[in-house]
Amino acid sequence: MNDPKKGYSYCMSKNILVSVAWPYASGSRHLGHIGGAYLPADIFARYNRMIGNNVIMVSGSDVHGTPITVRADDEGVEPIEIVNRYHAEFLSYWEKLNIQWDNYTTTMTDNHKEVTQEMFLKIKENGFIEKNKSIQAFDPKENKFLPDRYVEGECPKCNYLEARGDQCDSCGITLDPEELINPKSKINGNPAEFKETEHYFLKLSALNDKLADWLNTKKGWRPHVINFSKSFVDEGLQDRAITRDLDWGIEIPDNELGDGKKIYVWFEAVIGYLSASKEWAINNGTPEAWKDFWLDKNAESYYFVGKDNVPFHAIIWPAMLFAYGDLNLPTNVPANQYILIKGEKASASRGVGKTLNDYLDEWNPDSLRYSLASILPEQNDSEISEDEMIRRNNEELVAAWGNLVQRVFSQYINNFDDLDTTFEYEKIDEDLLEGAKNCFITTGEMIEKVELKSSLQNVMAYVNSINAYLNETEPWKVIKKDKKRASAILHCAITSIDACATMFTPFMPTTSKIVSDAIQKENQNSWGINEIKKGAPLKNIGHLFKKFD
Known part of the structure; x- marks a missing residue:
């Protein structure tokens, strides 16, 4: 990395x-x-x-x-x-x-x-492929064999009543139609019959x-x-048919089974x-x-x-x-x-x-991406409601991140003529930037482990630390009596915002680019802190996100 x-x-x-x-x-x-x-x-x-x-x-x-x-x-x-x-x-x-x-x-x-x-x-x-005979679901009324998804019934493992002939959506087990309890044709709801037919099988057992x-x-x-995977394999894999009696699909090469498959x-x-x-x-x-x-x-x-x-x-x-x-x-x-x-x-x-x-x-696509990424079901099923998505949009994107960008940009643009580029950072500024460096490292490590929800939370936690920094340093007050110090605070905040825009890019590419493009830089790191040009104007980008009522 x-x-x-x-x-x-x-x-x-x-x-x-x-x-x-x-x-x-x-x-x-x-x-x-x-x-x-x-x-x-x-x-x-x-x-x-x-x-x-x-x-x-x-x-x-x-x-x-x-x-x-x-x-x-x-x-x-x-x-x-x-x-x-x-x-x-x-x-x-x-x-x-x-x-x-x-x-x-x-x-x-x-x-x-x-x-x-x-x-x-x-x-x-x-x-690892051989011919073999098997029984396949058959609809006598339609006089044709039924593909697995044309068969539904009760799962023999979890008793889910709408299991398909290839898999149960409830417990995840793979199935063959004949394993279902009370299998029925999806075409007309009639009980499925089973007839012998010949197919090619993948020799999973081998x-x-x-x-x-x-x-x-x-x-x-x-x-x-x-x-799940270890348990499935430990139970012993069964050879599985890889052809079916179908009209819609890819032709079997060197077909020895006959037409209709x-x-x-x-x-x-x-x-x-x-x-x-x-x-x-x-x-x-x-x-x-x-x-x-x-x-x-x-x-x-x-x-x-x-x-x-x-x-x-x-x-x-x-x-x-x-x-x-x-x-x-x-x-x-x-x-x-x-x-x-x-x-x-x-x-x-x-x-x-x-x-x-x-x-x-x-929805703004980036708002939708953020709201979904914040509840990704990586380890457990996640329940989602539109109310929760709206809350995350309003409280996290609009109030925390969007408002941070808006108020710092406004302070910088409104006081641009009074900024003093001869400033030096104090320890509180350096600590904030050190936090950005650490955030790049930890966020990257999380993404590489595909812990995406945690990585997004990590970036948002850094956004909150920037807001806390501004509440403590109060550049809107300092600018009235110490322009050099206020310039340092605003420059540090903009550097940190630019870092956040970079880290948010995988999650919200469109709005992150808007923020990044508005800030002039001495260099352009694809994953790291950039040196922001001192005394360079910012582009006024307005509000990034809309609030839902």
Whole structure:
């Protein structure tokens, strides 16, 4: 990381892959999605770019998930119409929220198809994919096999009544449809029958010991992630079908199963992290650059997902990487817990919580980013209410940070002609600046450990120390009798505000840039204290945030 005292990097830059969950292009997103994966990833990636690391942040819209065909059936349209509608909506989210992708794509590209099929064939060649027969849910009325998400029933582990045929949203366990109690077809609500069919299976059982040994090497993972993953593997992994009787999806290469089958989405979607990296490299005219992030053993990879995705990213995807060979395994899977609306998980499919567009119509994007970052569910489920978000906006952004910037800028601008640049700092000033240096160090360390909520609280605590400093030094009074001393206080305060703007940048990039650009500097440290030009005017930037009534 950078040395905030000197403003330069004191270690070699690293290659860091930031992989973010692929949202199904099947419906509008909500705050739970943003706080669960996309905002944390953006904060982490922005910080790592600021300290000089080589970063690519990739994701895309998952276009082959069965939620898409479920919605298409409900609306009586083709799946591609659903995909195009919601992919465009997602792109608008990222622009409004200032989520800084290096590549946001889809699983519908030729590149993704080729990478998926190549990975399938190599894993098969390596002996970890084989044909086998299984029973699959069947709807006799519709006379067709049912994809897993077309089946719902009672979870056999926690008795949640709306568990899906692939996973229970309540306890997080992965499932097969036949394990559900009283499974029913989502199409018509009739009881599902089960018939034998042939598919390709990923031989997870053959990778069990490798995964267990690898998980035992992981240090610093969030307890709920590592504990769940170890427990899951300790119970013994079962081979899992990676193809399904579907019309919508990627074709099986060298298909020996016959028509009417496709690669199943859970196998194909996680390959998107690799295909998106390759697409990024091609788009940038450096087609081999993806290897810096996937083959360099010193590179690091972080997977930002919600806790319902832990099995796929901490167990199944690493198993696929083991089976393929040579590619880097995850450095960390900092999965967040759920954001709860009145105690229930926010869910676009079940209509729990406002859509993201509802909030973007009402909120400053940086205010929304801050309010979410301040309650990120990193260790436990977090309940969110609009009242609490408004309180944080009004009391922390408007009253603490925004008011600090406004009153110091106003004091400086209003008394500009009386400022004396021959001042010297006193101990109280030096202590405040030493606090900024320490804040850079501790904030950076927290972000590197993906303790993002704590890192934001750390910066806000420093904001409060600046306010306390001003209340003690009272430059608005001192300026009337000692212009040199008042000049020192204001210069120190502006230096500290500039430092805060830098530290807030990963969290609130737009307003932080407004503050930083208004202050003239002798140097420009990307992560450290800057030397502010003495006697230089400040740009009047007005109010940064609006107060909600």
